[in-house]
Amino acid sequence: MTKVWVLGAGQLGAMLQQAAYPLALDVHPLAPEDETLPEISAADIVTVEREQWPDTALTRHLSSQPGFINAAIFGRIADRLYQKTMLDELEINTAPWLPVTASSHAEALHAEIGEDILLKRRTGGYDGKGQFWLYQDQGDEIPSDWLDAAIAEQKIPFEEELSLVGARDADGNKVFYPLTLNLHSNGILMASVAPLERVKHLQSQAEAMLGKIMDSANYIGVMAMECFRVKDKLIVNELAPRVHNSGHWTQAGACVSQFEMHLRAVSGLPIKAPEVRGQSVMINLIGVARNIDWLNIPSSQCYWYGKDVRPGRKVGHININHPNKKAVQTALVKLRPLLPENYGAVFDWVQDELAKI
């Protein structure tokens, strides 16, 4: 069996492992802190399920392997400064930005990019962590520990957030899932809906953008592109060179999930355009205790990550999928009382979107 080592042992690694079974691939997620170094042969594949990793004996061991895929690109994408520079070089729309240097001042940033500015730490941010808003009318200053460690981005008055998950193989073949509509709250993904007829006209624009990015990096595997939609224009928010939370619905809603697609691409197996089945909705479980009644919701799959529950922490997700939209709406009505009250706005948003279809 071909061995695939995964740098990172969170839920994404676990779901890659789950997807590997029908491909007869032997997937081993590894936590960066693991002290035992596995014996890796030249024929083995090494991939990642996280963008950032600490410098440990294990991460050095994995990233020095000949089978380490996309080695050249990870450093560039993990640092927002390089990622944004790369997007500018490729002439791909992205929120106007400036580097935050040691001598940056809020006033100068406002003069160049606008009244409302989002500072984002160059590395290490996720789920809205590593963000700081600078509002000119409040006279905010750049906190000193953000100097030389962040980029400043113009606030985009977007209508909605869409993401595209695609994959590329070593021969340059590319496949894409349909655009996914995402709802974030405080920087955390709460829910996704796909496919959506009303954004179909943006699909080719999105594919051209992500295709160009993957080709330019000679990228192999799944990559996700998070976008803002302003009228009919897509603006890239950020890239994730890995399987992505907004692609979790593909576990239920596509003939090949993003996890299987990634494994196919990195291990040289055929990738094929994923046929999408029915209507999918994904609800993230954020900081909620496990409720076994979720397992009774019709037309759904429940993924529980087995992590300690903490406020704001992603601890699982629920995919709802059915050929008939009405069945998805019914499942949501049943799920709603099984989640905390703060999910009310999430359910309203999803139900509104489904009603428009």
Ligand code: ATP
């Ligand atoms: P992830 O968990 O996806 O890695 P993150 O915390 O790294 O996210 P971003 O995706 O850059 O950070 O931002 C999180 C959310 O903050 C976005 O999905 C969006 O809702 C909001 N946001 C980010 N950048 C901007 C911007 N320039 N203008 C307006 N809102 C923004």
Ligand code: MG
């Ligand atoms: Mg994001």
